[in-house]
Amino acid sequence: MYDVTPPPAVSGAPSVTPPFTVPGSSTNFTANGSATLSWAAVTDPEGLVPTYRVVVRNASGSPVSTNEVSSNSVSLAGLTSGNSYTFTVTALNPNDSSKTSAVSAASSSVVSLNPTADDDGDGMTNAAELVAGTHPQNSQDKFSITNILRPASNSVKIEWPQVSGRKYRVQASTNLTSTNWTALATNLSTNSFTESSVTGTARFYRVVVETNSP
Ligand SMILES: [Ca+2]
Ligand SMILES: [Ca+2]
Numbered sequence: 001m002y003d004v005t006p007p008p009a010v011s012g013a014p015s016v017t018p019p020f021t022v023p024g025s026s027t028n029f030t031a032n033g034s035a036t037l038s039w040a041a042v043t044d045p046e047g048l049v050p051t052y053r054v055v056v057r058n059a060s061g062s063p064v065s066t067n068e069v070s071s072n073s074v075s076l077a078g079l080t081s082g083n084s085y086t087f088t089v090t091a092l093n094p095n096d097s098s099k100t101s102a103v104s105a106a107s108s109s110v111v112s113l114n115p116t117a118d119d120d121g122d123g124m125t126n127a128a129e130l131v132a133g134t135h136p137q138n139s140q141d142k143f144s145i146t147n148i149l150r151p152a153s154n155s156v157k158i159e160w161p162q163v164s165g166r167k168y169r170v171q172a173s174t175n176l177t178s179t180n181w182t183a184l185a186t187n188l189s190t191n192s193f194t195e196s197s198v199t200g201t202a203r204f205y206r207v208v209v210e211t212n213s214p
Pocket of ligand 2: 120122124129134135136137138139140141142
């Protein structure tokens with residue numbers, strides 16, 4: 001005897017785990033066309049283990065593709081650059097997929113970015129902005145050295161805008177044509193670095209976001 005009643009609805013909206021979020025923004029971003037969703041598993045009163053239909057919706061809420069999965073999470077790929085998406089989940093009776101729950105609330109939106117484009121024209125590619133944790137669609141938000149100070153005659157202090165969760169590497173070189181940058185400090189969770197015992201030689205500095213940090 002099969003249970004052929006509709007399962008209860010998924011509670012709440014599915015949560016999105018794209019590769020990147022920007023602090024202070026509710027929008028999620030992806031630069032590789034993929035996003036991972038998860039949601040609260042449905043508990044059916046008759047003990048049925050539901051399957052789930054995940055619908056990918058465009059910015060106006062219209063369905064653009066559908067996935068059916070047996071667990072309460074899924075990784076989606078193929079999100080087209082330049083488009084914004086939300087996702088909903090419906091629980092299905094695996095014995096009769098016409099017996100469905102109500103549709104869940106929609107997830108927060110995911111903007112799929114072209115990784116090599118610079119949407120806001122601030123000189124950083126979309127992919128680089130996501131690594132740095134800066135907003136890829138706000139030209140005022142970018143990663144750069146904001147101050148070079150001389151706290152003492154033999155020291156140099158470099159400042160940059162720190163983003164939560166990111167770690168930084170400070171490098172120096174005696175010329176800009178060299179590819180040989182020397183690391184002065186790595187894995188910094190700060191917004192500045194001071195080099196002491198600086199000698200009289202001209203020196204260039206740069207700050208790099210550690211690629212394993214977001
Ligand atoms: Ca940019
Ligand atoms: Ca930006």
